Amino acid sequence: MPADQVDVLVIGAGVTGIYQLYRAREAGFSVALIEAGDGVGGTWFWNRYPGARFDSESYTYGYLFSKELFDEWDWQEHFAGQPEIERYLNHVVDRFDLRRHMRFGAKVTSAVYDEASGRWAVTAADGSCVDARFLVAATGVLSVPFIPDIPGRLDFRGVQHHTGLWPAGPVDLAGKRVAVVGTSSSGVQVVAAVAGEVASLTVYQRSANWCTPLNNRPISPAERAQLRADFEHLRDVLNSSASGFLHLPHDRTSFEDTDEERAAFYERMWESPGFAKLVSHYTDLLFDDAANAQWCDFIARKIRGIVRDPGTAERLVPKDHQYGDKRPPFVAGYFEAFNRPNVSLVDLRDTPIVRVTEQGIETTDGERPFDVIVWATGFDFGTGALLRMGIRGCGGVPLDKHWADGPTTFLGLQTRGFPNLFFPGGPHGAAGNNPRYNGDQVEFVTRLLAYASSHGYETIEPTRDAEERWMRLMEKAASRTRFGSIGQYVGGNIPGKPSRYLLNAAGRPKLQQLLAELDAGGYTSFQFGRAATG
Numbered sequence: 262m263p264a265d266q267v268d269v270l271v272i273g274a275g276v277t278g279i280y281q282l283y284r285a286r287e288a289g290f291s292v293a294l295i296e297a298g299d300g301v302g303g304t305w306f307w308n309r310y311p312g313a314r315f316d317s318e319s320y321t322y323g324y325l326f327s328k329e330l331f332d333e334w335d336w337q338e339h340f341a342g343q344p345e346i347e348r349y350l351n352h353v354v355d356r357f358d359l360r361r362h363m364r365f366g367a368k369v370t371s372a373v374y375d376e377a378s379g380r381w382a383v384t385a386a387d388g389s390c391v392d393a394r395f396l397v398a399a400t401g402v403l404s405v406p407f408i409p410d411i412p413g414r415l416d417f418r419g420v421q422h423h424t425g426l427w428p429a430g431p432v433d434l435a436g437k438r439v440a441v442v443g444t445s446s447s448g449v450q451v452v453a454a455v456a457g458e459v460a461s462l463t464v465y466q467r468s469a470n471w472c473t474p475l476n477n478r479p480i481s482p483a484e485r486a487q488l489r490a491d492f493e494h495l496r497d498v499l500n501s502s503a504s505g506f507l508h509l510p511h512d513r514t515s516f517e518d519t520d521e522e523r524a525a526f527y528e529r530m531w532e533s534p535g536f537a538k539l540v541s542h543y544t545d546l547l548f549d550d551a552a553n554a555q556w557c558d559f560i561a562r563k564i565r566g567i568v569r570d571p572g573t574a575e576r577l578v579p580k581d582h583q584y585g586d587k588r589p590p591f592v593a594g595y596f597e598a599f600n601r602p603n604v605s606l607v608d609l610r611d612t613p614i615v616r617v618t619e620q621g622i623e624t625t626d627g628e629r630p631f632d633v634i635v636w637a638t639g640f641d642f643g644t645g646a647l648l649r650m651g652i653r654g655c656g657g658v659p660l661d662k663h664w665a666d667g668p669t670t671f672l673g674l675q676t677r678g679f680p681n682l683f684f685p686g687g688p689h690g691a692a693g694n695n696p697r698y699n700g701d702q703v704e705f706v707t708r709l710l711a712y713a714s715s716h717g718y719e720t721i722e723p724t725r726d727a728e729e730r731w732m733r734l735m736e737k738a739a740s741r742t743r744f745g746s747i748g749q750y751v752g753g754n755i756p757g758k759p760s761r762y763l764l765n766a767a768g769r770p771k772l773q774q775l776l777a778e779l780d781a782g783g784y785t786s787f788q789f790g791r792a793a794t795g
C-alpha cells in the first residue's frame with residue numbers, strides 16, 4: 262500500500278490525541294491520526310467495565326478551548342461514567358470535523374526515522390503506511406493492560422476480561438459467580454457496581470488501598486447554569502492550577518489544628534469530592550509521616566465502622582503504605598459491598614494464587630469455581646505503549662534499547678536521538694487531572710512545530726544539555742515525593758521493569774514555567790535542522 266504523506270501524524274484517539282489533531286490542523290499542518298481501537302476515546306473506549314467513571318470532575322476534564330463546546334455539552338454528573346465520556350469525546354470529534362482524518366483498527370507496529378529525509382515511516386498492523394514529518398505518539402500512560410503471569414490462566418473455561426480491555430457487547434454478570442482480582446482504582450469500581458447483581462463475588466486483594474468516597478452526584482440545572490456563567494474563571498483556574506483541578510489548596514498543616522479541629526477537618530475531607538482529599542488537604546499530608554498517619558487512622562476507623570465483619574475490615578485496612586504512596590482510589594459503596602452475604606474477600610498475602618484452573622481460581626487455601634474472572638490488575642504504566650510500537654530513531658536504535666534503564670525525556674515530550682518524535686501525555690508528563698497537563702504539552706508541541714516550519718526547519722530534537730538538566734530535575738523531584746512512590750508509577754507491578762519514577766514530580770507549575778521560557782526565548786533547548794533530502 263503506498264504511504265500517505267502528512268506533516269503531522271498523531272497516534273492515539275484519546276483525549277490527548279484528539280486535541281493534538283485539532284491543534285495541528287488549526288495551525289495549518291496536513292494531519293492524520295491512527296488508532297488501534299475501533300473508535301474514539303482512548304481510556305474511555307477501552308475501559309467499559311461496570312462502574313468505570315471519572316475521578317476528575319467532568320467539566321474540569323473536558324476541553325476548554327471552545328466556550329461553545331463547553332456550553333452545549335450537558336454533563337449529567339459531577340463524575341461522569343464511561344458511556345457519557347465516550348459520547349462526549351465522539352461529539353467533540355464530530356463537532357470539529359476530525360473523524361475524516363482518523364483511521365481506526367490500525368495498530369502501529371513500526372515507526373522508523375529516516376535521517377536523510379528527516380521523516381518517520383509508520384506502518385500499522387492493517388497494512389497502512391504513513392510518511393510523516395512529525396510523529397506525535399499520544400498513546401497514553403494507561404493503555405497497555407497487564408495481567409500477571411499466573412499458571413493456567415488460558416485454561417479457564419468461563420469468561421475472563423481485563424478491565425482495560427472490556428468488550429463493547431454485553432457481559433452478563435447477573436446471577437453469576439464472579440471473581441475480581443485486584444483492588445486498585447478499577448477493581449474497587451467493579452466491586453461496588455456488580456455486588457448487587459451477581460450470585461457471588463469473590464474479591465482477590467494483594468494489598469489494601471486507602472479508598473475514600475468519591476461523593477458523586479447529579480449536576481443540577483442551577484449548578485450547570487453557574488458553571489457556564491463562570492466559564493472564563495473556571496478555565497483560568499484550570500489552566501494555571503498546580504493539580505489541574507478546581508479544588509483549592511489548604512493553608513494549614515495538620516498539627517496547627519487542635520485534635521477536635523483536625524477531626525472535624527477530616528470529616529469534611531471524607532465528605533469532599535474526589536481529589537479534594539489530596540489537593541485541599543493539610544499541606545503536610547504528603548510530607549510528614551506523623552501527619553499522614555493521623556489521616557490514615559481516620560480512614561481506618563471509617564472502614565472499621567462500615568464493614569461489619571471485623572476480620573474483613575482489618576484486611577481492608579492498608580498496613581504496608583501510607584496515604585498517597587500509591588494513587589488512592591475513590592469509591593462509592595465499595596466497603597459497604599463487603600456487608601452483603603454474597604461478597605467475600607481473599608487476602609492474597611495470606612493465601613496466594615497458585616493457578617487458574619478450568620473451573621476457577623486455586624489459592625493455597627483451595628479452589629473456588631467461577632463463571633467470570635475480572636482481571637483488575639493494572640497497566641504497564643508510562644512507557645508500555647511507546648515501547649511496543651517498533652520505534653527506531655537515529656542509527657536504527659530501537660526505543661526499548663534506548664530506554665532499557667527507564668525513560669529519558671525532555672519536558673516529558675521528546676527523547677534525544679529520536680528527532681521529530683513527540684509523546685505528550687507520556688512518561689514525565691502526567692500527574693493530576695490529565696487533560697490539563699497533557700493539554701499544556703499539546704499546545705507547546707503545536708507552537709514548536711509552527712516555529713520550526715516558519716523558519717524552514719525540518720528536524721527538531723532537544724539538546725543534550727537540555728535533556729540532562731530536565732532529567733536531573735525529574736530525579737531530584739522524584740526522590741522528594743511520596744505520591745505514587747510505590748506501585749505502577751514506578752513500574753513496581755511489572756516484573757523486570759526498571760524501577761523509575763514515571764510521573765513528573767516537579768509538577769505542572771515548573772513545566773509551565775519552562776514552556777513559557779522556551780516560548781519567549783526562541784526554543785534554545787532544541788536543535789533545529791534541515792534534512793539532507795525531501
Ligand SMILES: Cc1cc2nc3c(=O)[nH]c(=O)nc-3n(C[C@H](O)[C@H](O)[C@H](O)COP(=O)(O)OP(=O)(O)OC[C@H]3O[C@@H](n4cnc5c(N)ncnc54)[C@H](O)[C@@H]3O)c2cc1C
Pocket residue numbers: 272273274275276277278279295296297298302303304305306308313314315316317322367368369370399400401402403404425447646649650685686693694695696699
Ligand atoms: C479506568 C481509568 C480511569 C481514569 N480516570 C481518570 C480521571 O478520572 N482523571 C484523569 O485525569 N485521568 C484518568 N485516567 C487516566 C487516563 O488515561 C487519562 O485521563 C487520559 O485518558 C489519557 O489520554 P491519552 O489520550 O493520553 O491516552 P489514552 O486515553 O490511553 O489513549 C491512547 C490511545 O492510543 C492508542 N494506542 C496505543 N498504542 C497504539 C499503537 N501502537 N497504535 C495505534 N494506537 C495506539 C490506544 O489504543 C488508545 O486509544 C484514567 C485511566 C483509567 C485507565
